[in-house]
Amino acid sequence: MADRKMLLLLTNRYPFSPGEEYLHTEIPFLAQEFDEVAIVPLMRMPGSTHSRELPSNVTVIDVAVEHGWRTRIGTIVRGPLRRPVSSDASTVAARAYERYFTARTQRLAQEVGPAVQRHIEASSADVTVIYAYWFYITTSVAIELKQGIPALEGVPIVARGHGYDVNEAASPVRYLPQRRHLLASVEALHPTADTITERLQHDWPMYASKLSTRRLGVVPADPAPRTNSGPLNVLSCSSLSPIKRLDLMVAAVAECRRRGRDVTWTHIGSGTRQQEARLARAAKRAGLGNAFVRTGQLDNAEVYRVLASGKHTLFLNTSSSESVSFSMSEAMSAGLPVVGTDVVGTHEILTDRVNGRLVSRDPSPAELADAIEWVAERGADDYQEMCAASRRTADRLLDPRAEYRRFASDLRKRGRANGS
Numbered sequence: 230m231a232d233r234k235m236l237l238l239l240t241n242r243y244p245f246s247p248g249e250e251y252l253h254t255e256i257p258f259l260a261q262e263f264d265e266v267a268i269v270p271l272m273r274m275p276g277s278t279h280s281r282e283l284p285s286n287v288t289v290i291d292v293a294v295e296h297g298w299r300t301r302i303g304t305i306v307r308g309p310l311r312r313p314v315s316s317d318a319s320t321v322a323a324r325a326y327e328r329y330f331t332a333r334t335q336r337l338a339q340e341v342g343p344a345v346q347r348h349i350e351a352s353s354a355d356v357t358v359i360y361a362y363w364f365y366i367t368t369s370v371a372i373e374l375k376q377g378i379p380a381l382e383g384v385p386i387v388a389r390g391h392g393y394d395v396n397e398a399a400s401p402v403r404y405l406p407q408r409r410h411l412l413a414s415v416e417a418l419h420p421t422a423d424t425i426t427e428r429l430q431h432d433w434p435m436y437a438s439k440l441s442t443r444r445l446g447v448v449p450a451d452p453a454p455r456t457n458s459g460p461l462n463v464l465s466c467s468s469l470s471p472i473k474r475l476d477l478m479v480a481a482v483a484e485c486r487r488r489g490r491d492v493t494w495t496h497i498g499s500g501t502r503q504q505e506a507r508l509a510r511a512a513k514r515a516g517l518g519n520a521f522v523r524t525g526q527l528d529n530a531e532v533y534r535v536l537a538s539g540k541h542t543l544f545l546n547t548s549s550s551e552s553v554s555f556s557m558s559e560a561m562s563a564g565l566p567v568v569g570t571d572v573v574g575t576h577e578i579l580t581d582r583v584n585g586r587l588v589s590r591d592p593s594p595a596e597l598a599d600a601i602e603w604v605a606e607r608g609a610d611d612y613q614e615m616c617a618a619s620r621r622t623a624d625r626l627l628d629p630r631a632e633y634r635r636f637a638s639d640l641r642k643r644g645r646a647n648g649s
């Protein structure tokens with residue numbers, strides 16, 4: 230059995246949606262390197278389904294776990310089953326966060342552990358690597374499963390770090406739990422931005438050798454010709470989470486219209502009922518009317534069709550925290566100039582006045598409107614060069630064939646190196 234290798238992949242929701250759409254591009258490369266890929270979605274909501282086509286050697290260990298607010302409150306009240314690992318929490322809020330994080334980890338491991346163990350025992354392949362897609366709950370649960378399932382003893386854990394899971398500044402309490410424990414327990418952590426890798430190496434020099442950047446790849450688009458003449462069409466794509474600052478987009482588009490600019494804004498993505506209602510109220514107060522188009526949640530193939538349609542002038546991203554924005558990366562692959570806020574790793578792919586405009590971290594609506602209008606007012610040749618620069622950036626830094634093939638190969642080699 231030792232010559233058949235299984236990758237155990239822990240995700241938030243994938244392959245159930247919405248969530249982690251970008252992982253779908255990586256899966257075929259993982260499937261090529263391993264005899265079996267077993268996916269464990271930890272936050273799959275009861276009743277949710279998926280219709281994704283997966284490679285024949287990719288299986289899903291499907292355990293529906295309740296994640297509503299009642300369950301989360303109950304987790305806080307009951308607390309962890311065992312004492313939390315020692316941490317660097319120094320405030321009351323941080324210590325409460327640690328307690329909740331530990332309790333949630335232990336509850337999830339307790340719920341999915343039996344199904345994972347049954348799957349491993351029934352398979353003809355040995356788990357050689359555990360791949361945690363986020364440096365947060367997925368990594369913490371991976372550590373817990375490794376400690377509780379005999380077949381996982383000695384199996385290395387490799388994690389990715391994206392945004393909220395590696396950026397304390399994005400946390401409401403400016404703290405992320407169990408950093409020392411997680412870093413000590415993983416074989417490697419791969420942030421998707423150099424900015425995050427370098428900061429973590431500075432903050433945790435004893436674990437610096439475990440850290441290296443591995444970017445997400447985006448499928449190259451084949452866009453229709455686009456132009457900045459005529460009406461200005463702005464496109465954005467994100468959840469409605471507060472960190473995405475949709476209210477700032479509303480205000481910026483409204484400012485462009487106040488200046489007399491003929492602008493339409495299309496947003497792809499959805500949120501909670503409260504977030505949807507809040508966005509609708511903001512757009513109504515701003516008087517956007519038919520100038521604001523909501524598509525709701527689209528699958529990745531449809532997103533690519535929108536990006537490649539040639540109907541949009543630029544892509545807008547106003548997040549208060551990003552690693553390297555995947556939606557921004559996809560827009561660049563389709564040759565869209567981008568207007569984005571200078572947060573975390575954005576400057577690694579967005580160069581001001583080359584492939585769009587890089588504005589300050591906390592811009593005013595007027596600053597954003599200035600940047601949007603700057604793109605709209607370029608001459609035809611300058612605008613086409615910006616479009617070409619976006620495509621070159623995606624080709625150079627975000628090629629999925631290069632990024633994912635190398636990453637999948639390295640995962641397999643790590644398993645061998647650990648005697649699996």
